[in-house]
Amino acid sequence: MKRNLLAIAIPALLVAAGANASIEVWNKDGNKVDFYGRVKAANHITDRGQEGEGDDTSARLGMSGQTQITDGITGYGRWEYEAKAGKDSKHEVRYAFAGLNFGDAGSFDYGRNDGVLKAITAYTDVLPEFGGDAANNNWNVLSARTKAVATYRNNNFFGLSDDLSFALQYADNGDNSLTDYQDKVRGESREAYGANVQWRIFDTGLTAGAGYAQTSNSHNRQSTWTAGVKYDNYNLYLAANYFQSKIKDRWIVTHIATGNTYLSDEKLKGFELVAQYGIDLPVGRITPSLAYVQHKESIDHYHYADGSSSSPRAKYVSLGATYDLNKNFSAIVEYKFNLLDRKDVGAKLNTTNSRGHKENKPGTKDVLGVGLIYQF
Template sequence: MKRNLLAIAIPALLVAGAANASIEIWNKDGNKLDLYGRVYALNYLGDKGNTIDGEGDKTTARIGFSGETQVTDMLSGYGRFEWETHTGTDAENETRYAFAGLNFGEYGSIDYGRNDGVLKSLTAYTDVLPEWGGNASNNNFYLLSARTDGVATYRNSGLYGLVDGFDFAVQYADSKEIDPSITSPSVAQTLGKKEAYGMTAQYAILDTGLSVGAGYATSTKAGDDERAKSWMAGVKYDAYDLYLAALYSHTSYGVSKVKGVELVAQYGIDFEIGRLTPSLAYIQHKLNDAIVTNGGVSSLASDYVAKYVEVGLQYDFNKNLTALVDYKINLLDDDKGFGYSKADTKDTVALGLIYQF
């Protein structure tokens, strides 16, 4: 989620930052510190046997801070930490972000730590739905497409002051989290890579509201193993309360491939109090020629790992409070390919209320 719920806004060129409703707790002598967080009360209404989406309570809470310190007119330092916990007896905890870096103004910024994979700036084009979406942000399918530890990232906005609206980034990662497996309920094909490199370029075309972007990532080669390669291309339009976006993604490893298409349309309607945003989306990601081993015999199989239509509503009372309902119309077939259960192919409705600061 979720373009309007937790907008990213660290100083200058940084991809990851504090929420747009953050609290400034210190700003003195060139040092600034913001605190932010949210509570997301969420429930999935669906089949209890659904192993893909699950069912019932999905409530989470986050807390984080971002800071900046001015060293000279041309140099500043920055850092960010964010932590999330889930509710329930088997609750999971996660450090979502933990990185620090240097910002050299128009010469760009460089940081290291746990941060977004470089391709996540492109998956963000379509990862704007109230709850669903974000399927391309998955390191199991696409290299450097989700949060990853051990990443060093260089970013530049405006091509060193030469081209307004042109941004690029390059990244190196050495992490078990970019050792992805092309997976399904009954298929696992390990890409077997710890190291990866990636880059993206994006261009906001003048004041038209139209932006285009593309990116590429590849793993290093170890011995006779083949490289895994991922690339993405996206386009978005954001103007006059209308948001349209499309993303194509592709990964290859040996004979196996994952291909994805995501299409999103949203329209914002302002009221005297608050803003209503209906959304409509189509999401599909298909695994082709995956190696399946059954009884010691290997064969190739192909099927969708995600395929659905989304219809959702999001109501922002103000920048701190949001209500949402998101309906996932599942198009997976339970009698083909990787053997999804009937529960896994049924529809799911998400109901949520978010308080953030």
Template sequence: MKKSTLALVVSTLALASTANAAEVYNKDGNKLDFYGRVKAEHYFSDNASSDGDKSYVRIGFKGQTQINDLMTGYGQWEYQYNANNSEGSDANAGNKTRLGFAGLKFGQYGSFDYGRNYGVLYDVEAWTDVFPEFGGDGTARTDNFMTARATGVATYRNSNFFGLVDGLRFALQYQGKNDATSANARGSITDTSRQNGDGYGASLGYTIADTGISLMSAITSSDRTNQQQLQALGSGDKAESWGAGIKYDANSIYLASIYTETRNMTPIGTRGFANKAQNFEVVAQYQFDFGLRPSLGYIQTKGKDIEGIGDEDLVKYIDVGMTYYFNKNMSTFVDYKINQLDDNNKLNLNNDDVVAVGLTYQF
């Protein structure tokens, strides 16, 4: 059956939030796109911290400039304003810079950028971070070494192995130290779970032509800060991770599965880190021609050899949801997080279900 234009558009939007950016300027080799979304959403849960209004506004820009025949400069910035706060409470509203980096691209020789960007382990984890609302909370944690969005990362990427192998791509990354004594414009990082020492990472992926199948792998290693090594949970002077994933994305079907492991990296509240964490995630989605996209997923992250506890699940839930795209700019969704953590889990983690409903406008 021939796909409708709507089906093609929303399939892209479902996996790329900036796909519908508005072009602000495009002249003489200079281009600037502005994008954003308004997400009006509400959580329903017996757990007070997971219940209530979760609305936010997110805006950003992506720009590039043609320097010469070989070299192109580019930059991106993205910010989020939480809309569930009263007027005058912005100082403690949790508003945040999500991304902010600049770089140079050298044709088939790759690109290099620096700033606040995604860590290379997220090259794997992004494939299952596509639930209508939840997901991306197994071993992918913001400002947790190089597992998700991170500060001070220098990244080299090459999308086709110097023009020699179509579909073969790799990345190399370095992250500078961010701890309680770091000298940066916003001050030191006192939240121990968000600190990191110097670290390195790499990813390698391959897309098999004309099949819809892609493979991805990544590995990282970072120094742990002095404060992290003094915490009750977690030991060793290195935080390490690796992961691998496979996905199928064709014929209106999206299937993805990943496995990741971390050592002394996945945080357990304010008490420290799991000595080892094993994470498995899987998701299946289908895009109907008339705009409906149902989604089914599962995430389980198990902490291993936790001091005084042993092995215990850190994250475990089934996710059932769906998104309906009215058009390329407007959609609505419902997402049901069916928590599978034990009622008497040894870490006293929240095991209540959560239902999210919302309406999204994006451009």
């Protein structure tokens, strides 16, 4: 359901919008302002101690606007806020950026926006309730929403082809990646760079894309590359993506038996597969969904608890459905078959801390997500 995006004339907003409809509050003399929002009432049902267990209710409100400056230049902006209404009650400004669109010459904007790699990892970020493991995490560079990003986009390759698009991005003062917390401790900052390219393969319904991003400072460097493909045609949606991240000189592993110490590199890689099919009903439309997700990490000169050289961070099968009663109201259900073992890295990360006994309830349990969504 996340790929039913708000249609806005500005290409940059096509990437970012997240509602099926909007309320137009102003449209006069080349100026247009829309408001949109969403209320999701949802719950994750699983054994206590699992990360994300319980209420997942939230509300979002956003606005997007554009103004005609000249015949060939348009200004635009977007702001979106989310309030969590569950046990955490967290609040976040999800988007806040403004920019200029120059027609065939492309668009440029600055502010809080999606990292440039999310255009590719989002191919599989379409599950009813869960998913988005590659698109929203802190082990990929410029993948999740990121502060202080300047982005150039061109959606038709300078007017030569509507099927070819690309984007370039620069992030000032870091991004969401794993190394960001080290910068805060040291009082340093880092820059990040990224790019993507996408090709809609004629009229086949296929789109292929790839992207690369990196960030570094005086201590280490982190890089991520990703590639994906999706098919969206005749009610059928199929998607796959693969990513690989590498952090140089992050881990120091000491082998007590030998006394050797290694300044090691960490690698994280994974793939995601999704299949969905929309079925029209007398009232509304139902879209069954099936997905498989697997991400692994490995560290040079290191062996994990099970003796292997790598360990899964995420591994599950997802089976669910979205029932759109109309364009404004939906019901969702999704069951996540957790395939992590007790000794996997992801099992520990997927467990909440209970009185210091985190290891007693490893995050290996299945999760059922159910919810209702109203959006405008």
